[in-house]
Amino acid sequence: MSGRKQFDISAALDQAMRVFWQRGYPDASLDALGSATGLGRGSLYGTFGNKETLFGKCLDRYASIYGAQYEQALAAHSGDPVRAVEAFFDVVLSRIADPSVPVGCLIAQSAAQLLTLKEENGMQVRGLLDVQRQRVRAALADSSADSRTLDELATFVVAINQSLAVLSRAGTPDAELRSVARLAxxxxxxxxxxxxxxxxGQG
Incomplete structure (x- = not known):
């Protein structure tokens, strides 16, 4: 029975994540979350705690799914930082083009709504953005560029990633998004x- 319960909780968390992803934190009402998960308000609180706690779990769930994909893409091209960044954007664009998930990015959406979040959730979003930057920075490390340049490039790549998510929510065509990624x-x-x-030259 415990295995069955865990499966149900995991499925409900995925559904709640989609609500936050599609609507954003402020507009993800308890009614909408309950409808998506199949849980009444009491069961929702009993299973996940309050809305802020549930949102934090959804952020972790999102980061575990896509963070693993980013990690794999970046690590698959050790010694070739440009190809690693290309692979990173391939994952980003594939997620954006996937019709089975909401448009955009949960982290990008949450970052844009930072002022509406509780302090703990806001710190979590900022932390996830920093983790993403650290991943990219590590992939760029195998080059002769100085640390400052690599830091700036890592921030640039993350900024483009977040911009792609915003543009996709605005209905920008896939071809234009891919053009932005290519230029990046x-x-x-x-x-x-x-x-x-x-x-x-200096050598």
């Missing part, structure tokens, strides 16, 4: 190439 990858490649050239 070109910027990363050009910046790293320039750094390598300067390093050779």
């Amino acid at each position: 990858c070109t910027t990363v490649a050009d910046t790293l190439a320039r750094a390598a050239s300067e390093d050779v």
